[in-house]
Amino acid sequence: MGSRGGIRRERAAGSIVSQRTQARLKRIAVYVTALLVSVFVTVPVYVMVAIAIQAPSDVFAGGQVHLLPDGVTLRNFVVLVTETSSVRYFTNSLIVTASSTLLSTALAVAAGYGLTRFDFRGKTLAARAVLFSYMFSPIVLAIPLYVIFFTLGFLNSYFALTLALTAISAPFCIWLMWQYFQTVPIALEESAWVRGASRWRTVRDVVLPVARPGYISAAIFAFAVAWNDFTMARVVMSRDEMYTITVGASLFLDRVSIGWGETMAVSLLIAIPPFCIALFLQQYLLQGFSVGGLE
Amino acid sequence: MATPIHLEDVRKEFSTLGETHLAVDDLSLDVPAGSFATLVGPSGCGKTTTLRMLAGLEIPTAGRIRFGETDVTDLPPQERNAAMVFQSIALYPHMTVRDNIGYGLKVQGVPESERNERIDDAAGTLQITDQLAKMPGELSGGQQQRVALGSALVQDPDILLLDEPMSDLDAQLKAELRVEIQHLHAELDTTVVYVTHDQTEAMTMSDQVVLLREGRLAQADPPQTLFDRPASEYVARFIGTPSTNVLSCAVERGETEATIATGEFELSVPADALPSSIDESVRLGIRPQYLHPGGGEHRFEVTVEVVEPLGTESVIHGRTGDGTRVDVVTSETAGVAPNETVTVGFDREHAFVFDREGETVLFGAELATGDAREPYDRTESQSRSTL
Numbered sequence: 001m002g003s004r005g006g007i008r009r010e011r012a013a014g015s016i017v018s019q020r021t022q023a024r025l026k027r028i029a030v031y032v033t034a035l036l037v038s039v040f041v042t043v044p045v046y047v048m049v050a051i052a053i054q055a056p057s058d059v060f061a062g063g064q065v066h067l068l069p070d071g072v073t074l075r076n077f078v079v080l081v082t083e084t085s086s087v088r089y090f091t092n093s094l095i096v097t098a099s100s101t102l103l104s105t106a107l108a109v110a111a112g113y114g115l116t117r118f119d120f121r122g123k124t125l126a127a128r129a130v131l132f133s134y135m136f137s138p139i140v141l142a143i144p145l146y147v148i149f150f151t152l153g154f155l156n157s158y159f160a161l162t163l164a165l166t167a168i169s170a171p172f173c174i175w176l177m178w179q180y181f182q183t184v185p186i187a188l189e190e191s192a193w194v195r196g197a198s199r200w201r202t203v204r205d206v207v208l209p210v211a212r213p214g215y216i217s218a219a220i221f222a223f224a225v226a227w228n229d230f231t232m233a234r235v236v237m238s239r240d241e242m243y244t245i246t247v248g249a250s251l252f253l254d255r256v257s258i259g260w261g262e263t264m265a266v267s268l269l270i271a272i273p274p275f276c277i278a279l280f281l282q283q284y285l286l287q288g289f290s291v292g293g294l295e
Numbered sequence: 296m297a298t299p300i301h302l303e304d305v306r307k308e309f310s311t312l313g314e315t316h317l318a319v320d321d322l323s324l325d326v327p328a329g330s331f332a333t334l335v336g337p338s339g340c341g342k343t344t345t346l347r348m349l350a351g352l353e354i355p356t357a358g359r360i361r362f363g364e365t366d367v368t369d370l371p372p373q374e375r376n377a378a379m380v381f382q383s384i385a386l387y388p389h390m391t392v393r394d395n396i397g398y399g400l401k402v403q404g405v406p407e408s409e410r411n412e413r414i415d416d417a418a419g420t421l422q423i424t425d426q427l428a429k430m431p432g433e434l435s436g437g438q439q440q441r442v443a444l445g446s447a448l449v450q451d452p453d454i455l456l457l458d459e460p461m462s463d464l465d466a467q468l469k470a471e472l473r474v475e476i477q478h479l480h481a482e483l484d485t486t487v488v489y490v491t492h493d494q495t496e497a498m499t500m501s502d503q504v505v506l507l508r509e510g511r512l513a514q515a516d517p518p519q520t521l522f523d524r525p526a527s528e529y530v531a532r533f534i535g536t537p538s539t540n541v542l543s544c545a546v547e548r549g550e551t552e553a554t555i556a557t558g559e560f561e562l563s564v565p566a567d568a569l570p571s572s573i574d575e576s577v578r579l580g581i582r583p584q585y586l587h588p589g590g591g592e593h594r595f596e597v598t599v600e601v602v603e604p605l606g607t608e609s610v611i612h613g614r615t616g617d618g619t620r621v622d623v624v625t626s627e628t629a630g631v632a633p634n635e636t637v638t639v640g641f642d643r644e645h646a647f648v649f650d651r652e653g654e655t656v657l658f659g660a661e662l663a664t665g666d667a668r669e670p671y672d673r674t675e676s677q678s679r680s681t682l
Contacts, residue, residue, distance in 0.1 A: 187385040190352050193372040194379045195399030195450065205398070209389040 045271075052076055052264040059261065076265035083257065086266060088241055089248035095158050096233075096244060097226040100165035104173050104222035107166070109215050112177025113207065117186070127178060134171035141167055142235040149236060156242050164232040169225035173218040180214030216284040220277060227274060245270055297329035297486045298363040298376075298453040300349065305358035307344050307510075318344040320510035321358070326503065328363070331480050331487045335497040336507035336533070342490045343382075345507070346456050349488060350379045362454060377454040378447035382462060384439050386431035386446075392418075393427040396445045403450075417449040420479070437468045444476070448483060457489045461496065473499055494534050498522070506530055523660070528653035531580045537610055537622040539580045541649070542595075546577055555579060555648065558616070559595040562643055569648070570656050577656070580647035583610065583622040588631065591640020597621050598636050602628060611637070 046067075051059055053072045059065060080086040115127055145164050146155075154160040188210065192202040208215075233244040243251075249266045252258040278285075307319040319341040326332040334342040347353040348360060351372035360368045367375050378399070386395050393414055394401075400410045418424045421441040431439055440460060447455055457476075461469045477500055480487050491497055497504045498518045506513040506521065506529075513533075514526040525531035531539040544562075546569070547554040553569050555562040555577060562579070569577075585591075588611075597613040611623040611631055623639050631637055646659035 185383055185385060187381040187383045188387060190350075190372070191379065191381055191385040191446075192398070192402075193352070194350050194375075194377060195402055195446075196373045197398075197402045198373060201402065206387055210387070212389075 048264050048267050048271075051260055052268045054261070056259050056261040076261040077269075079258075079262050080265055080269075084252065084262070085240065085243075085248065086245070086269075089243050089245040090269070092158075092237075092242060093227065093244040093246070096161045096165060097223060099158065099162040100169065100226040101219050101222040103162060104166045104169045104225075105215055105219040107170050108173035108177040108218045108222075109208075109211070111174040112179075112181045112211075112214075113203070115174075115178045116181040116184075117189075127175075130171045130174050130178075134175065138168050138229070138231045142231050145232075146235050156237055156239050158242075161233060161236045161244075164236055165226040165229055166222075168229070168232065169222040173222055176218050176221065177211070177214055180211055180217075184210050213284045216281060220281055220285055223277060224274060227270075296453060297484045298365075299328040300324075300326040300332075300454065300486060300488065301359075301361040302345075303359045303361070305345070305348060305355045305360060307341070307348060307353060308356045318510055319348070319355075322507075322510070322512055324505060324512065324515060326486055326488060328486055329484060330502040331477075331489065331500060332503045332505055333489045333491060333497040333501040334505045334507060335491055335494055336513070338492060339509075340507040341510040342492075342507050343458055344510075346379075346458050346488060346490045349454070350377055350456050351375050375454070376450075376452055377456055378450050378452035379456040380443045380447050380458065380460045382459040384443045384460075384463075386439055386442055388431055390431075391427070392423065392429055392431065392434070392442050395431060395442055396427075396449050399446065399450045413449050414445075417445040420448075420482070421445050421475070436464055437472065440464065440468075440472060441475075444479070448479060448485075451483075452485055455483070455485045455487045457487065459491055460489075461491075462493075469496070476500060495536070498534065504534075506533060524655075524658055525580075525647065526655055528578060528580060528647075528649040528655070531582075531647055531649075531655070535582055535584075537583045537612075537624065539582050539647070540586065540619075540621045542579045542581075542615065542619055542621075543617075544577055544579050546573060546575055557595060560593040560640075562593055562646065564648075564657065564662055568657055568662065570650070573650055573656060576651065578649040578651075578653075580649060581641045581645055583624040585641050585645035586621070586623040586625075586639045587641070588623065588625055588627055588637050588639050592642045594638050594640035596636050596638050597623065599631055599633050601633060602631055604628070613637070 050067045050069055051065075053074075053076075054066065054069050055073050055075050058070065111130075115123060141164070145167065149155050149160045149164075184207065188206050189202050192206050193199070197205065228246065229244070230246045230250070233247045237243055237247065245266070249263065249270065252263050252266065302322055302324040305319055305322045306317075309316045309318055322341070322345060334345055336342050344353060348355050351367070351370055351374075355368060358368075359366055362375065362377075386392075387398065390398065393411075396417060397410045397414045400413060405413070414427070415424065418427055421444060423438060423441050423445060426434060426438055426442070431442065434442065443460065447457075461472055464472065473496060476489075480500075489496070489500065497506075498521075501518055503515060504518050504521050505515040508529055514521060514530045516524075521530065521534050525534060525539075528539075528541060532541065542557060544555045544557050547556065548566060548569075551566055552563045553566045555564065595615060597611070597615055599611055599613045601612040603610040603612070608624055608626050609628045609631075611625065611628070613621050613623070615621055621639070623637075642659075643662055644659045647655055648657035648659075650656045
């Protein structure tokens with residue numbers, strides 16, 4: 001067989017399988033993968049939505065989970081607002097997510113610019129250390145950070161949680177911006193300097209606009225880390241009024257008065273901000289990550 | 296206003312990981328106000344480093360740089376009235392062509408109405424008026440290059456620095472822009488320093504060609520002088536295409552005459568024409584354009600390897616008996632085929648004699664006009680040298 005294959009004239013692309021067959025196989029593989037992914041992602045999301053918008057009595061009517069809603073009700077959301085601290089949790093989440101996203105992105109832009117534009121001793125080591133620290137699981141950092149914040153008296157503050165979340169997201173953001181700035185030609189800046197622009201002015205007029213896809217990706221990443229965080233909020237915040245929505249929602253399951261309907265409703269609310277961001281900024285996300293070699 | 300440029304013993308070292316690399320080695324140079332000087336040389340010869348020092352993007356390790364009377368050695372790039380066009384063109388991708396060209400003026404605080412006027416002027420000169428509203432990404436390579444030139448000249452700089460601005464363009468566009476840049480230089484009141492590795496660009500555009508070798512000045516002269524009187528074997532080989540042929544020759548000194556010879560030809564020169572430092576051997580340079588199949592005073596045989604037709608002329612690539620490469624540019628290619636032998640010859644006034652270090656010790660042209668010992672047809676030599 002081997003020798004016959006060798007004698008037979010090779011088809012296009014050096015394979016004995018014709019190119020048309022290859023293309024067909026490739027398409028089938030893509031469809032199957034897409035189908036599997038969508039089953040595992042879409043079905044849970046659908047279940048969540050279906051339960052969230054029906055009254056609990058309708059969902060479990062007749063002893064079976066009722067997944068084809070007959071009508072829509074906001075009852076679960078009303079219960080969330082009136083009987084739980086969901087609004088407070090949500091506000092907490094928004095505050096720490098916004099501050100951590102801002103802090104992490106700012107750090108990443110500054111570090112990325114510095115790492116690519118200035119030479120200093122130990123630069124490669126610093127860059128490697130940053131990437132290495134990204135390998136840690138958040139829980140590894142959580143206990144030492146708890147000790148630090150406890151000692152400093154920062155527990156139960158937005159400030160502490162912002163720092164803790166930034167500690168998780170910043171390494172990857174820095175690495176991303178470091179990669180991104182390597183693709184921004186230094187000649188662009190030099191050309192601005194020769195024309196009389198100061199370094200700061202050049203950063204504002206040239207570097208930041210050109211690096212926009214990069215820092216938007218970094219910001220999206222930092223947002224996702226902070227918004228979805230559970231570990232850090234659980235460790236740093238111990239008072240009910242300081243809980244974020246992820247921690248708060250997890251506690252609903254322990255309460256007798258809150259059922260599946262409300263839990264799914266709060267899950268739906270948690271999912272909305274990331275969904276909007278993915279929807280409106282996906283183009284930037286892809287641009288930024290493709291530079292980081294993460295296409 | 297155009298400003299003369301003076302470099303005095305400028306030296307630039309780069310240190311990486313404890314190793315020092317000498318990029319520019321005690322370079323002294325004067326570029327007169329309003330002239331067009333080209334820095335040329337192979338990659339790594341220090342030409343771009345020199346240009347970047349003129350722009351202020353690198354600070355010399357030692358030496359002084361003056362623009363006219365002003366010492367600019369330690370001035371940051373922002374404070375020199377120089378404009379630079381980068382090899383990578385460096386247009387801002389997020390600004391329109393108009394904003395790109397006008398950015399320098401905006402930084403300097405020129406009011407918008409005046410800014411627009413000057414942008415329109417520059418765009419008109421460069422024939423890119425239609426492109427002003429576009430983004431750089433929508434332009435072709437040649438148009439982008441024009442925009443980069445526009446951004447440089449809209450500032451009315453004292454000194455215009457161009458760093459291999461045409462290296463990414465195709466041959467036809469290069470030829471077009473070459474003419475354009477010369478036009479601009481004629482119109483503008485500015486001193487131009489142009490960096491290229493392409494000796495054709497250097498020869499066609501400049502008032503002065505500065506040839507560098509490993510950070511040192513090899514020769515700085517007008518193009519024709521560089522071609523006719525190269526200071527060294529390096530210069531002779533770098534300038535002119537194809538490269539100058541160089542043959543190793545033995546020297547026999549007599550009472551009044553010295554003979555430069557290979558096995559095949561002998562060239563007698565007055566004994567005092569060769570410096571006494573020359574003992575047994577020299578290297579003889581002859582440009583391919585001055586070697587003629589079947590003609591010339593001094594002849595030798597060449598085994599043909601490849602013939603490249605160029606339209607009106609052809610380049611014959613071959614080797615002599617001892618394996619030295621020889622190129623011949625000629626229009627007489629009848630009967631010349633690979634692996635055949637042709638006899639080629641040259642006249643003595645077209646020869647350069649280099650010593651062992653590669654310095655030129657004798658120009659054939661001096662022999663022909665000076666001490667004419669042998670009967671010699673001078674009219675023919677003159678008509679040929681004007682070619």
